[in-house]
Amino acid sequence: MALKKKDLLGIDYLEKAEIEEIISTAESFKEVSTRDIKKVPALRGRTIVNLFFEPSTRTRTSFELAAKRLSADIINISSSTSSVVKGETLLDTARNIEAMNSDMIIVRHSMSGAPMILAKALKSSVINAGDGSHEHPSQALLDLFTIKERLGRVEGLNIAIIGDIAHSRVARSNILCLNKMGANVRLCGPATLIPADIEKMGAKVYFRPEDAIDGADVVMMLRIQMERQKSGLFPGVREYSRFFGLNQERVRLAKEGVIIMHPGPINRGVEISTEVADGPYSVILDQVTNGVAVRMAIIYLLTEGRGAI
Amino acid sequence: MTLIIRGGRVIDPANGMDGIRDIYIEGDKIIQPPKTKKTSSSEVIDARGLIVAPGLIDMHCHLREPGFEYKEDIASGARAAAAGGFTTICCMPNTNPVNDSRSVTEFIIGQAKKAGFCKVLPIGAITKGSMGTELAEMGEMAEAGCTGFSDDGKPVANAEMMRHALEYAKTFGRTIISHCEEPALSAGGVMNEGAVSARLGLRGIPSAAEEVMVARDISLARLTGARLHVAHVSTAGSVELIRRAKAEGISVTAETCPHYFTLTDEGVVSYNTYLKVNPPLRTEADRKAIIGGLEDGTIDVIATDHAPHAASEKDVEFDLAPFGISGLETALALAMALAHSGLIPMAELLRKFTVNPALALGMAPPSLLPGSPADIVLIDPETEKTVRPEILLSKGKNTAFSGLVLKGWPVMTIHEGKKIEFKH
Ligand SMILES: [Zn+2]
Numbered sequence A: 001m002a003l004k005k006k007d008l009l010g011i012d013y014l015e016k017a018e019i020e021e022i023i024s025t026a027e028s029f030k031e032v033s034t035r036d037i038k039k040v041p042a043l044r045g046r047t048i049v050n051l052f053f054e055p056s057t058r059t060r061t062s063f064e065l066a067a068k069r070l071s072a073d074i075i076n077i078s079s080s081t082s083s084v085v086k087g088e089t090l091l092d093t094a095r096n097i098e099a100m101n102s103d104m105i106i107v108r109h110s111m112s113g114a115p116m117i118l119a120k121a122l123k124s125s126v127i128n129a130g131d132g133s134h135e136h137p138s139q140a141l142l143d144l145f146t147i148k149e150r151l152g153r154v155e156g157l158n159i160a161i162i163g164d165i166a167h168s169r170v171a172r173s174n175i176l177c178l179n180k181m182g183a184n185v186r187l188c189g190p191a192t193l194i195p196a197d198i199e200k201m202g203a204k205v206y207f208r209p210e211d212a213i214d215g216a217d218v219v220m221m222l223r224i225q226m227e228r229q230k231s232g233l234f235p236g237v238r239e240y241s242r243f244f245g246l247n248q249e250r251v252r253l254a255k256e257g258v259i260i261m262h263p264g265p266i267n268r269g270v271e272i273s274t275e276v277a278d279g280p281y282s283v284i285l286d287q288v289t290n291g292v293a294v295r296m297a298i299i300y301l302l303t304e305g306r307g308a309i
Numbered sequence B: 001m002t003l004i005i006r007g008g009r010v011i012d013p014a015n016g017m018d019g020i021r022d023i024y025i026e027g028d029k030i031i032q033p034p035k036t037k038k039t040s041s042s043e044v045i046d047a048r049g050l051i052v053a054p055g056l057i058d059m060h061c062h063l064r065e066p067g068f069e070y071k072e073d074i075a076s077g078a079r080a081a082a083a084g085g086f087t088t089i090c091c092m093p094n095t096n097p098v099n100d101s102r103s104v105t106e107f108i109i110g111q112a113k114k115a116g117f118c119k120v121l122p123i124g125a126i127t128k129g130s131m132g133t134e135l136a137e138m139g140e141m142a143e144a145g146c147t148g149f150s151d152d153g154k155p156v157a158n159a160e161m162m163r164h165a166l167e168y169a170k171t172f173g174r175t176i177i178s179h180c181e182e183p184a185l186s187a188g189g190v191m192n193e194g195a196v197s198a199r200l201g202l203r204g205i206p207s208a209a210e211e212v213m214v215a216r217d218i219s220l221a222r223l224t225g226a227r228l229h230v231a232h233v234s235t236a237g238s239v240e241l242i243r244r245a246k247a248e249g250i251s252v253t254a255e256t257c258p259h260y261f262t263l264t265d266e267g268v269v270s271y272n273t274y275l276k277v278n279p280p281l282r283t284e285a286d287r288k289a290i291i292g293g294l295e296d297g298t299i300d301v302i303a304t305d306h307a308p309h310a311a312s313e314k315d316v317e318f319d320l321a322p323f324g325i326s327g328l329e330t331a332l333a334l335a336m337a338l339a340h341s342g343l344i345p346m347a348e349l350l351r352k353f354t355v356n357p358a359l360a361l362g363m364a365p366p367s368l369l370p371g372s373p374a375d376i377v378l379i380d381p382e383t384e385k386t387v388r389p390e391i392l393l394s395k396g397k398n399t400a401f402s403g404l405v406l407k408g409w410p411v412m413t414i415h416e417g418k419k420i421e422f423k424h
């Protein structure tokens, strides 16, 4: 089986069966990463472009490693949205890149919906590596992979996502993904950081982390951006940390065997205390490892789906 | 030469007239049908099956000249207006330079006269440069031909400034047209705030951003006794506020635009920038409330808020695309759906395009009685056409309705007694 689509733009556009296919393919690719020679020849001769309009060493490196382990050629292009100021539009940039005969473009952009513009206009496959506050599908898929790996299943689990839901593409992709897989999604944060209508996406909103964590199988913490404080969305780090930060006391409310996740990079002592981040239930580093396998699966299945392998 | 429009269904809302009859035009005036057959030459327009109405008035459009002629100019906009059945249009002052002085007003009127497609009445700025800090010279602009005042697009944030604007405009018998938007609440927003914006991760503009200002301006209209017109009403809450203000007897009128009674924010799910407009497309409940407001007369006027943009400006990230829909040529056809579905009687619908905008601006309502200016539109209520960007005469091809099949289109526009040609 393969993904019968040109692009991976978001979890919103994936069927449950497609998600399962990505996860099971990632399982076999994870094995590749444990070999001495961590490389398969599947995508030899393919050209992939990492097009990052927003700096992100973590995601860019993960995609780069994934492409290299599939033997594809990968080019990194960091562009700034300020090229718009120079008169070049997103489409101009992308068409220039495609003129170099790229097969796939992995795009990270600070504005929601930007990858959709590329997908519509280009023949290359487009993978959304994070767009504005919209989606970050590969992150949600690697989170799903990690949960399944650790807990054996996803259906019926209580999963709490805590932090700045409003500005988080990780939260949106996870809400959609976990919902499709039958988990119960709980959201928590101050009301200033939770959109009023987010429950319509299939989640329950809590304002007290104690309530959201109570009996949770998974607790996912989101990074809090300091600039939100300046725009008046919460009064300060100290108060945020006290009311919404994850510490050991709060972890104890969760179910026995709870796993703690964070998409990184973490703010130690702000949304998560050091002892929790480094504690036995933390799977933060597994998330990073699994990211490569999941991204290999996404790249591989999209290419295969186009009959290119 | 006499022009005779024969056999049409003449709807003249100002005079409560709705029936089959002939209209005679000589020069630029409608005349009494002659008692005896005259020998002088005449041209007959066969209007059987057509509606004959006073030329439409659009009290809210953007013509972009001076300053943004690549988007639209006065001639291209006026021609598009004529193609849309309009014989009078009012253009907003957010040009470059802003129309905040006699000289810009005179320039616009001069350009419009040269173009000749329809009458263009400028709306002057309320404050200098629409910066919201100092009153513009409304008296002199009124004298030069400005028919109303607005800082459209740049809402007057300071309540005291708005109070003085209402009072000062009243001095010269002019209406203040308020673009109701609390800028602090809408800052950075690109679409309606709600379930769709939450899903798409786009910054929302809450209904409250509009309603807070509608409520403020109604209070100020009550305080000053000045004439207030609320532009582009988009929310159920605004309709309710205006309904109550009218019941109280406050001097307030309101307009909405075809996109607010036709589309909702659900359409934005594909990040289609052609649906990016300010105020934003709202929810289905709002859309229904807007239609309710049109039905019971709370909303007096249908205006286009025609906002032409170049394709290159719209084909970008949603956050970067400018707000606005090219609307002059589709407004009537979109509104006809309300008549066809029986929601609003045809004569009432045409009133919102003719008599009501004139009254909102304190002008004499257009009429088809003898002696009136021969500004007339002929509408084929049954003809169907698919909206496509290529069929638009406006430079702005940024229609939000591409692919929609609409029934009921203007087929001929007569301005000052002359048939306006608007072929490509
Ligand atoms: Zn406006």
Ligand SMILES: [Zn+2]
Residues within 6 Å of the ligand: B060, B061, B062, B092, B152, B153, B305
């Ligand atoms: Zn406007």
